[in-house]
Amino acid sequence: MTMLQPPPEVYDLFDNILVLDKGEVVYNGPRTTLPSYFRSIGYECPPRKDVADFLQEVTTHLGPRYATTSNDAFSTTVGNRPTSAPEFAAAFEKSSIFHTIISDLNKPETLSPSMLPSSTESKVRLHYTNCLRVVFLRTWTASLRDIGFNIARLVQALVLGVIVGTTFFGIGRNTDVAKEAHLVPIKVSMFFLALTYQALTTISTIDTSLKLRHVLYKQSAYHFFHPSAYMVSDAVVELLWSVPQLVLFGTPVYFCVGLYPSVGAYFTFVLVVYLCAATYALVFKFVTMVSPDAVLAKVVAIFVIFLHIVFSGYVTPAPQIPLLWQWLYWTNPLAWALRALVLNEFLSSTPLYETMVPIGQDVWARVGSSALEAYGFTTNAAYIPGAIVFLVGAILVLVTGTTLAIQFVRFRPSMPRSDLKSSPPLAPPSQTGSATIRIASHDLNNLPFQPVALTFQSLSYTIDIGKGKNKTSRQLLKGIHGCFQPGSLTALMGSTGAGKTTLMDVIAGRKTTGTIEGDLFVNGHPLDRRTFTQVSGYCEQNDVHEETATIREAFHFSAALRLPSDTTQDQRQSFVDDILDVLELTPRANAQYLTLSQGERKRVTIGVELLSNPSILFLDEPTTGLDSRAATIVMECVKRIAESGRTVVCTIHQPSTVLFELFDKLLLLKTGGELVYFGDLGPQSSVLLEYFRQFQGLPPMEPHENPATYMLNCIGAGTGKAKIDVDFAALYRQSDLAVRNQQLMEQGQELVPLRKNAHSFGTQFVTLLQRQSATYWRSPSYNTSRLVLMVVVPLIFGSVFHGMELTTSMDVLSQLTFIFVATSFLCISMMTTSLPFVSQGRNVFYRERQCNMYAPAAHSLSLAVVELGYSVVLSSVFVHSFYWLCGLDGHYTRAWLWFWAFMTSSVLLWSYIGQLLVFWLPTPQMAELLGGGLASLSFIFSGFMIDVETLAVVWRWVYWISPVHYMLEGIVMAQYHHQTAPVVDVLTKTNVAIRDFVEGFFNHTFSPDMIGRNMVLLWVVIGVVQLLLLPWLLRFFIYCTSIFNPGTVTLVLGPPGCGKTTLLKHLAGILHVKGNEQVSGSVTYNGCKPSQVDLSSLAAYVQQSDNHYPTLTVKETFEFSHKCLVGTVDPNDPFAVNEQHMVDILISVFGLSECADTIIGDDMIRGVSGGQKRRVTVGEMMTGRATTLLLDEFSNGLDASTTYDIAKAVRTMAEVLEKTVVMTMLQPPPEVYDLFDNILVLDKAYLHKSSIFG
Known part of the structure; x- marks a missing residue:
């Protein structure tokens, strides 16, 4: 070990x-x-x-x-x-x-x-069928217990199914041949939406897969099971969950829309959508196994969806796809599924589709077949079972590919590095062999502070357990009293579950649930939380910091926001240098946090809190993860902080004798949250030992025994049972020590009220802006991946549409579609890629907010400003390349300017929406799920898939609040309202002006007069989102x-x-x-x-x-x-x-x-x-x-x-x-x-x- x-x-x-x-x-x-x-x-x-x-x-x-x-x-x-x-x-x-x-x-x-296992034997102990059964049961049980996520995705499937069904309500029941020309693209859009919705929502499985990947690595490395057994089990579980999800989604869609009323057609629809969803779920499993992190996995997944959308036959009819990309059309699950759904409907025996209409002189054709041919679809019904076979085959290929990835692809987690030069001597070794560690002399008392005596009496804490009829309460702390005095270092000790951290959290104001009873006083006056947080510091057990910041930057950030505003720059710099020295972090001061060892990270946590120059300092397990030397150095530093007149309180589990005797006082709790001892330790723990010596039956402490261990063993909180069968809590309450402790509850100097924030909003904003800028710049996987999308997407569209002339209505519709798909896709990308990135900083924000380090508005505004700069650059790169490569109107400058303005605003908006979801929802997975649903709704009601006049009345209000609607209307009207050149309508075989065709496509609901208004409304939505966001090798030898x-x-x-x-x-x-x-x-x-x-x-x-x-x-x-x-x-x-x-x-x-x-x-x-x-x-x-x-x-x-x-x-x-x-x-x-x-x-x-x- x-x-x-x-x-x-x-x-x-x-x-x-x-x-x-x-x-x-x-x-x-x-x-x-x-x-x-x-x-x-x-x-x-x-x-x-x-x-x-x-x-x-x-x-x-x-x-x-x-x-x-x-x-x-x-x-x-x-x-x-x-x-x-x-x-x-x-x-x-x-x-x-x-x-x-x-x-x-x-x-x-x-x-x-021969007693050792041979390398030629099978490394998996179970027979394959037994292995498959065991792994499946484990996977199914784990999946079944993720109740919150399962309920969320089932409810979302039903809700969106009802929304989509009612949105396109009754369009399948149309009997008017003339009206059908307008409804055909709407029906195709509905089928396309049903398929892409499933692809988008299954992206949420990436986070779960990444989270469990290291479990898989560990278990497969020791041959718990065959990788194929895991993958088959995982695929089967995913397929099983997809059944209720697709039924809940597909049923209301099919019958509300009014598609062909046939049992065979209904089950074909549900089966194709089901197989398509399962295929993309496995696509994302494969992407997860070959991607190093969540950001890159999301980008790759989105890019795969993008390619499949572009070459699905929806954006560009199959006959118009260049030869270079035809292979992607025929290997595309979305293309096969979309073609099957369209054929399933338009080749049905619905009377309207069976109606014969002229398509030329003495040439007649079915309405259904004519619609299929006009939009580039085949009329061969054999492609319906062909799609089912293809999707089943794709599932098998993906299971095999993911199995191989599990077996041969490994990504090592980023481990903190140790720096061999990080711990130089701080002082010459003692010449006397003294057991006291000497730390280089630094004046940590040159900044003024007010000494604080913290007193608490009859402090109890109770929480509720269970819900409804099963609701009960549990008391975690029972009548605790004590006094933490200036200049003292107090240890909170007890067995696991005794309530050490709970007591400190209650005193420090960290508990937001449960019932707190008792009195707390600061310098003899009732504790005021708003003032107390300004004079106290809290070092959490978990080290949560901005990973891309260096140690010096983290320290300067804390000093800039937490020291009084009248502190000079030289004083702050000197204070930072002193803390770096006493924590032995000077040689690593310019190292990024993510490169630090565990011990160094713990010292950074302590240093960040020390830089607030607190009057009282709480530390939760400050020595956890440190070796004895580092732990002693840290505690010596903390001891000096106490000797400077500050009040210091630590919870600590396993102090060595040297560390234990650094403390001045001890507050000891027994299991159940009762006070057993509160008092001085004395030299070599003499006072503590004298207290326990009065209880008859307790054995004396052995010569080399740790007094901390001895004391815990006495009360039964150590490695054995209690030495004597007595209630030490009751004995303490009856002792003279308890009486003397009551005399410590004296009034003192009144605590001077402080401002809620030590610095102005402007200072907070500038300091946060500097850190956010550095964080973005040092996150290449995030920004590079977004930049690649902004470059690659125009290149792909340009390879398809460059040089295309608008001669038919189908050409105009293709151009409209790729504008809608490209802009919408990039908006989704900005939101999806922002989720894992922003999630990394959420815990940092929560920690800093608990310390009242800055106002939430300063954090929100700094994040918004930095994102604004990157969004302008990214959208400019996209627009400059996309606009000209795809052959959009180059004769009307205002069209290009409006395209850039609307694209920049939308990219920024959806990035902000991603930030909002991260801070509003408990997990990134839930944010991903809800984000996919919101994006789907916004795009459904954008006016492209179905215009507002055809839209069901009950959903028209959503159309007016959809930000995509305003973006699309602004871009389309600026692009087409001045184009009067004629094109041939592929359905009516008549000439029509481009402007008239576009306005007719949107049923005359889009207007060029609304371009400026839409831009203003987009920025209003951006402001609303911000307001909603506000409330919240190393070489080893x-x-x-x-x-x-x-x-x-x-x-x-x-x-x-x-x-x-x-x-x-x-x-x-x-x-x-x-x-x-x-x-x-x-x-x-x-x-x-x-x-x-x-x-x-x-x-x-x-x-x-x-x-x-x-x-x-x-x-x-x-x-x-x-x-x-x-x-x-x-x-x-x-x-x-x-x-x-x-x-x-x-x-x-x-x-x-x-x-x-x-x-x-x-x-x-x-x-x-x-x-x-x-x-x-x-x-x-x-x-x-x-x-x-x-x-x-x-x-x-x-x-x-x-x-x-x-x-x-x-x-x-x-x-x-x-x-x-x-x-x-x-x-x-x-x-x-x-x-x-x-x-x-x-x-x-x-x-x-x-x-x-x-």
């Missing part, structure tokens, strides 16, 4: 420890011999120092403080005391432990290679020689960037080597090379992130993993374990029995806690028969108790099942450290040269 901060009780679970530093092996051997080894080379862990923390620091510039006072212990063994990573490695290679490893490697293998034995647990230690994760991935056979990365040396498994065994069966790598299906329960996740990894259990197999029995064992061992039937959940779906989710991640990979378990930083974000529980469970499974376990951790507490058998210590990455495994 790899771990960041293993507490002592977790450390003690391990058999072996591997310590890395700068890619060098500092130590690799039994945990029990580690202290004596380091004494032999001149270093010793102090009595009140966790061994894991000691190992993190001993190879750094802090190492001399741990030097022994006498050289006798090591001078004869290794010579001079090592001080650098190469010297530590050289010392280890001279040790007896190293020579033991070498001798063990040279011994004959004790385990037979590791030199490593090691042997890991079955039944042992090894801890790998080292600072960030030393190569711990790289080592584990190399052992697991999943290290991707690219560019100038190098791997040399050998790895063996029971003497076998990796190519001779199936590594995916042998080794299981547990990654740092928790990727699961959010709608599956814990037990269902374990059962699915076990079925896939074990396959069919052979009762005669001596190694076989009953499936249900194994799952139950794991659930019990990992402490998940209480939540076994709870869904896992995610950011938007409530599920298990973070600690429980981490247990699921580890346990999931142990359900199979992998003999080696590699855990990478499994303790991130977990408290000491949960970390210990997981490490203990893993150790138990390792001993019982004789598995080999290797973990990495940054900061293991002593109790966790003691769980390990061997320790491997690494320092900075130099060369991944040799890792030997046995």
Whole structure:
């Protein structure tokens, strides 16, 4: 395993420890011999120092403080005391432990290679049919539980079906031959709309597919199932969901429009639309698997739809499509489906279509056939079943293609980089070996602030659970009191679920739901939230920042908006520099946030809040994700902030002894939200220990025990049960300490009211505008993809229509259609591509708004201004190329100018609509779904597909609010109202002026007098949308020689960037080597090379992130993993374990029995806690028969108790099942450290040269 901060009780679970530093092996051997080894080379862990923390620091510039006072212990063994990573490695290679490893490697293998899975065996355990069944049930269950999305798309299908049906109500029942000439293009538009609506709405599946892609990568890498089994199951589930969706949409459309009343014709209509929708759903699945991110996937998907629309036979009749593009017409699912629907209707035996009309001298033809030929469609009915066959074949091809993409295409997630030069010494090492860290001196107290004493009494918090009759309440906090005083550093501690973060959120005003009772006072006066937010800072546990900004830019942004307006530029610059220095971020100050390591990101979060110069600072788990050295530096900095007179409050899970004793006060909660202790810690926790010493039956603290761990164990919140069976909360309420604490509730100086925002609106706007501009400029995938669309779309249309002369009404109609399709398509593109991009910054906005960093209007306006500039450029590129390449009117300058003006306004409007949807709706997926529906409605009622006079009266109001209507009317009238040249009407065979034909096509509802009015109305809509928006390689070098034995647990230690994760991935056979990365040396498994065994069966790598299906329960996740990894259990197999029995064992061992039937959940779906989710991640990979378990930083974000529980469970499974376990951790507490058998210590990455495994 790899771990960041293993507490002592977790450390003690391990058999072996591997310590890395700068890619060098500092130590690799039994945990029990580690202290004596380091004494032999001149270093010793102090009595009140966790061994894991000691190992993190001993190879750094802090190492001399741990030097022994006498050289006798090591001078004869290794010579001079090592001080650098190469010297530590050289010392280890001279040790007896190293020579033991070498001798063990040279011994004959004790385990037979035949016991390992052969690389020639089938890597998937289940038979294909069983695999298909298991995967299908998992996919169907997960899909079925996404209730919100399922209801939304079914309701949307029904609503839009009713809207489309009633919009085109009764046009199929027309009996007037003369009127049919006007209704034929409307009917074709209706069929086209029914098909494209399905294509547009299925784009919403891209977000879900991308979200689950990393789950698929993880499970397919370990051969849970055949990729084809997954793809077939996914396709079947999608097909099943499409059935009710298409019936709900297609039925009202068919019968309201009044299409041919035949059972066969109805089912043909629904089947063709169904197969077309399913085809495009699979097209987008394929696009998702071959695209690196959501933005590019959306762009590719939109471009595919665009090509299919242009060459569907709707924009340009099939006979007029150039030979260059004919292949796309005949391989186009939309073209086949549209042709089938048109033939299904116009070749029917409807009396109107059977009517014979003259089409020339003594030449008569059916009305239906004549209409088909006039609009470029064939009259061969064989194309109807041909379309069904083609669409079924397309589905099979797409399933196959996506399966191959799953198997051979991989996109690695963008991982934060570590910078090997990011942590230089801040001060010379102590010459005395003092245990106090010295930080370079910076004056953080030169900006004025008002000291704040925060008092709370009888504070309770209750939430409602369930709905309706099942609604109950749960009290999370019960009568808590306390006083946070200026100059003090207070720790909020307790077991997981005790209410630490809840208490801090209630005090800080972060809770927006539930019932809060009790009193809060600031300096003796009732707390005023509007004032309090200006003097307080809150560091969230999750690091949410603008990813493209550099550290210095993020700090300057916070300082510019949160420091008082009278702070000078020099003062702000100095304050920023000081914070960069104390957080060790100066060398990385110009690095973008997305390139930072996890520890660096945490320091950025703290720095951003410190730059508000708060009087009171709240920090939620500030050391989570940091190694012990980085955590100590951060907490030393926080301590200095408190010593400057500020009030500082932290929640913290697993502090080492050194970190714990940095705090002045402790507020301890027990499970259930009751107060157990509030008071001083005292020197070396003496006051706290004296308080617990009064309770008879509690054992004394061991000499090397962490007082934080001891205290939690006493009340039953640690790694074991309570030492005595008493109610510590009741004992505290009756204690003298509680009485003394009441005396702290004194009045103080009144808090001076501050302005709601420290800076003027203009300052906020300019600062936000600068950041938004940098964000847009540093997002090439977003802007480049949009620019490519603006260039490629005109080129494609130009290749089709360049040089086309307007000689017939069909030519004019084709030109009208491609103007409508091109402009509408690009509007949809701007909205769709903006959704994932804007979503990335939404959480940043929410965090900053909670801090009252700026007014919402400043954010909205800055985003609007930046988008305005890009929209002008993008639309100008499009118009300049599209207008001239497609042969539009070049003799009338005003037509070109109006085209540019309307196009720019519409592109901007739809980008703003995308922003609005992101901030209004809970998920991007919902925004995508609703956005597709809004776009469909706007285009339906634009006046092109059906004019307002033919439109049903009940929907005419939508026509008048559709922005596409105003854009289209302005562009069309400016383009055609002055063209009087005659063309031949293909239906009546008479000449008609271009202007008259266009006006007749729109039933004389479009007027050139409305061009200016439409432009004004478009900008009015833009303003309304804004008002609605307002309220809201690194090269790794590791030199490593090691042997890991079955039944042992090894801890790998080292600072960030030393190569711990790289080592584990190399052992697991999943290290991707690219560019100038190098791997040399050998790895063996029971003497076998990796190519001779199936590594995916042998080794299981547990990654740092928790990727699961959010709608599956814990037990269902374990059962699915076990079925896939074990396959069919052979009762005669001596190694076989009953499936249900194994799952139950794991659930019990990992402490998940209480939540076994709870869904896992995610950011938007409530599920298990973070600690429980981490247990699921580890346990999931142990359900199979992998003999080696590699855990990478499994303790991130977990408290000491949960970390210990997981490490203990893993150790138990390792001993019982004789598995080999290797973990990495940054900061293991002593109790966790003691769980390990061997320790491997690494320092900075130099060369991944040799890792030997046995």
